[in-house]
Amino acid sequence: MNRRDFAKLSALAVAWSSLPTSLPMFAQTASAGKPLGFAAIGLGRICDIFMRACQDPSGGAKVTGLVTGHPDSKGEKYASMYNVPKSSIYTYDTFDRIRDNKDVDFVYIGLPNSMHCEYTVRAAEAGKHVLCEKPMAISSAECRKMIDACKQAKVKLMIAYRVQYDPTWNHAIDLIKAGDIGQLESFQGGFYGQMRNDWRLDRKLAGGGSLLDLGIYPLNAIRHILGEEPNAFTAVVATREKGDRFAQVEQSMEWTMKFPSGVIASCGCSYGQTGPGFLNINGETGFLTMDPGFNYGGAVMRGMAHRKPVQQSGLGPMTSQFTLEAQHFTNCIRNNQEPLSDGEEGLKDMIAIEAIYKAAGTPIA
Amino acid sequence: MNRRDFAKLSALAVAWSSLPTSLPMFAQTASAGKPLGFAAIGLGRICDIFMRACQDPSGGAKVTGLVTGHPDSKGEKYASMYNVPKSSIYTYDTFDRIRDNKDVDFVYIGLPNSMHCEYTVRAAEAGKHVLCEKPMAISSAECRKMIDACKQAKVKLMIAYRVQYDPTWNHAIDLIKAGDIGQLESFQGGFYGQMRNDWRLDRKLAGGGSLLDLGIYPLNAIRHILGEEPNAFTAVVATREKGDRFAQVEQSMEWTMKFPSGVIASCGCSYGQTGPGFLNINGETGFLTMDPGFNYGGAVMRGMAHRKPVQQSGLGPMTSQFTLEAQHFTNCIRNNQEPLSDGEEGLKDMIAIEAIYKAAGTPIA
Numbered sequence: 001m002n003r004r005d006f007a008k009l010s011a012l013a014v015a016w017s018s019l020p021t022s023l024p025m026f027a028q029t030a031s032a033g034k035p036l037g038f039a040a041i042g043l044g045r046i047c048d049i050f051m052r053a054c055q056d057p058s059g060g061a062k063v064t065g066l067v068t069g070h071p072d073s074k075g076e077k078y079a080s081m082y083n084v085p086k087s088s089i090y091t092y093d094t095f096d097r098i099r100d101n102k103d104v105d106f107v108y109i110g111l112p113n114s115m116h117c118e119y120t121v122r123a124a125e126a127g128k129h130v131l132c133e134k135p136m137a138i139s140s141a142e143c144r145k146m147i148d149a150c151k152q153a154k155v156k157l158m159i160a161y162r163v164q165y166d167p168t169w170n171h172a173i174d175l176i177k178a179g180d181i182g183q184l185e186s187f188q189g190g191f192y193g194q195m196r197n198d199w200r201l202d203r204k205l206a207g208g209g210s211l212l213d214l215g216i217y218p219l220n221a222i223r224h225i226l227g228e229e230p231n232a233f234t235a236v237v238a239t240r241e242k243g244d245r246f247a248q249v250e251q252s253m254e255w256t257m258k259f260p261s262g263v264i265a266s267c268g269c270s271y272g273q274t275g276p277g278f279l280n281i282n283g284e285t286g287f288l289t290m291d292p293g294f295n296y297g298g299a300v301m302r303g304m305a306h307r308k309p310v311q312q313s314g315l316g317p318m319t320s321q322f323t324l325e326a327q328h329f330t331n332c333i334r335n336n337q338e339p340l341s342d343g344e345e346g347l348k349d350m351i352a353i354e355a356i357y358k359a360a361g362t363p364i365a
Numbered sequence: 366m367n368r369r370d371f372a373k374l375s376a377l378a379v380a381w382s383s384l385p386t387s388l389p390m391f392a393q394t395a396s397a398g399k400p401l402g403f404a405a406i407g408l409g410r411i412c413d414i415f416m417r418a419c420q421d422p423s424g425g426a427k428v429t430g431l432v433t434g435h436p437d438s439k440g441e442k443y444a445s446m447y448n449v450p451k452s453s454i455y456t457y458d459t460f461d462r463i464r465d466n467k468d469v470d471f472v473y474i475g476l477p478n479s480m481h482c483e484y485t486v487r488a489a490e491a492g493k494h495v496l497c498e499k500p501m502a503i504s505s506a507e508c509r510k511m512i513d514a515c516k517q518a519k520v521k522l523m524i525a526y527r528v529q530y531d532p533t534w535n536h537a538i539d540l541i542k543a544g545d546i547g548q549l550e551s552f553q554g555g556f557y558g559q560m561r562n563d564w565r566l567d568r569k570l571a572g573g574g575s576l577l578d579l580g581i582y583p584l585n586a587i588r589h590i591l592g593e594e595p596n597a598f599t600a601v602v603a604t605r606e607k608g609d610r611f612a613q614v615e616q617s618m619e620w621t622m623k624f625p626s627g628v629i630a631s632c633g634c635s636y637g638q639t640g641p642g643f644l645n646i647n648g649e650t651g652f653l654t655m656d657p658g659f660n661y662g663g664a665v666m667r668g669m670a671h672r673k674p675v676q677q678s679g680l681g682p683m684t685s686q687f688t689l690e691a692q693h694f695t696n697c698i699r700n701n702q703e704p705l706s707d708g709e710e711g712l713k714d715m716i717a718i719e720a721i722y723k724a725a726g727t728p729i730a
Contacts, residue, residue: 169421178480185605185638186617188631190553202561234599240550240627254631256619262605266553266631273550274669276654282557282640289641289656304639339708 039065073204136346138207182284188220192275209249404430501711503572547649557640574614580634679723
């Protein structure tokens with residue numbers, strides 16, 4: 001899946017460069033200003049994808065700095081790819097000097113989860129806005145520290161919930177808000193994949209298992225759609241595979257949640273299964289199924305609203321969820337607005353994640 | 366949904382009668398013998414559907430008796446529709462005389478759940494084989510009584526799990542058994558609908574809520590596919606709607622299950638939502654999604670097996686799950702074989718249902 005998505009994204013990047021004049025309307029209006037410069041922190045897969053997505057000018061962002069433990073290999077490679085001056089390549093030791101780099105407006109944090117807090121705080125202290133990958137951190141205490149540091153430094157903090165910027169998801173939310181499926185009643189969701197040879201299987205770096213990385217998708221989507229916080233949980237974990245792969249984090253998990261309104265949900269996630277990334281949204285008079293719901297390629301929606309079949313998919317021509325996410329953040333910085341998926345949003349997911357692990361009998365800390 | 370399915374089934378019945386010579390191969394072989402006669406007990410919607418389905422000769426069954434509290438209205442109506450002699454219309458009081466009716470080989474029980482046990486026992490004592498709708502009864506104690514009575518009387522007992530006789534479901538099971546999605550890891554499923562003005566909302570008649578009637582579909586499918594019994598449960602119930610409709614049974618429920626092998630599942634059901642009837646089957650290397658999975662119209666399967674998309678749907682020409690179910694049961698009677706979905710199968714679901722209600726804090730009894 002990862003390789004294919006990556007290939008798809010690469011293909012998109014080629015398409016963008018060959019068709020620069022045919023960007024969709026919203027992109028042309030949004031890219032009116034000069035792009036904001038950003039430093040990518042941690043040059044792994046997710047940073048690579050984000051930098052590629054920012055080649056689309058509609059994101060309003062341009063890579064102007066690189067932070068890596070391998071300045072001579074990875075650093076040089078991306079510097080030449082994106083015309084970043086050698087002086088704007090930082091290591092984790094020299095990172096704080098980024099304060100003096102006027103070409104860097106914000107940082108994009110694509111580090112292992114356990115490093116999100118430290119680099120958010122250090123970036124804020126250097127006066128840079130922060131776009132941090134999900135999960136926000138590995139504990140609610142860390143999330144609060146990050147929120148405080150950004151408030152203190154008067155910089156924006158956004159958590160990279162890319163799905164919140166997908167037009168198909170937003171169309172689904174519009175239908176729900178318009179009452180097209182009636183009062184919301186329940187959700188069923190999940191996100192499953194095979195993870196191998198990755199820092200995500202190392203508890204010290206990841207903070208937990210697939211719940212933090214994959215289960216967070218249905219969790220966040222449900223919270224985002226409902227605008228409520230779950231307050232009762234049950235959970236079950238399972239690790240069928242013996243051996244090293246799941247020595248530190250659980251293989252699979254299914255859980256239930258209940259919200260104060262009475263809405264209920266069941267969800268699951270795994271690093272050791274092949275399965276869909278989906279969400280069913282059941283209302284009084286209709287339902288929506290987002291499947292695939294969480295893939296990079298954009299959500300596919302189908303269902304029944306007002307007793308009629310509904311269907312929508314696609315991100316629009318030549319764009320990606322990452323571009324839309326960048327566009328939202330750069331607009332927030334330019335217009336001094338709070339991001340939709342701000343630090344509080346990341347904190348609320350982390351509070352739920354802690355409660356789910358506790359319900360499973362495997363608390364985070 | 367019910368009306369539409371009903372209409373679809375009626376349309377099929379017309380199609381059968383106009384194309385009697387083009388039945389599929391298996392139907393022609395299966396209908397070699399003289400059809401077995403059955404008495405329909407309780408002439409509600411499900412009996413109506415079953416009798417219509419048995420107009421297809423491939424079922425090998427023919428309605429030869431009727432049991433109803435309204436012999437003069439419903440009884441007469443169906444008697445004239447299916448050429449049942451007036452002497453073969455019984456009331457609940459005169460039912461036991463069916464013992465003397467040589468044209469009745471088995472009974473089809475489409476009564477409210479709380480009456481399944483009594484009429485199974487009385488039918489067995491009258492020497493008739495029993496095809497009983499799901500849920501088998503309203504407690505595991507009742508299920509055991511039914512199994513014992515049928516064993517004692519040497520009659521067959523089958524629970525009408527129509528989905529087990531759907532060729533698309535059986536194709537999915539074949540793929541799984543062939544290892545096409547690898548070792549099974551988890552399931553997510555549910556079945557949701559709006560129930561109004563129905564005995565199913567009356568606890569005395571239904572024995573519980575939608576878990577017994579709708580939740581039993583994903584539960585049975587998972588147990589049937591895995592060939593294992595779940596031994597750990599969590600559950601959450603919710604009743605958002607105030608008022609009479611859900612005064613006696615819960616509106617909605619989501620639950621998790623764990624099996625001795627380590628396979629886990631989450632499922633849900635409701636009598637007060639609009640939603641799909643679906644099952645996701647996640648394996649090590651592939652997955653299958655049955656959606657719709659539990660509709661009368663037959664299952665639709667899609668997924669990934671051996672890293673390639675797979676897809677199948679449809680019941681084959683001019684047949685229904687009810688016809689296939691009848692065909693299985695009449696073949697079992699003719700060949701003195703144990704039905705696939707026998708009393709033990711119904712009992713095992715009931716044991717799980719009792720455990721789920723207990724986990725939800727709302728035990729059945």
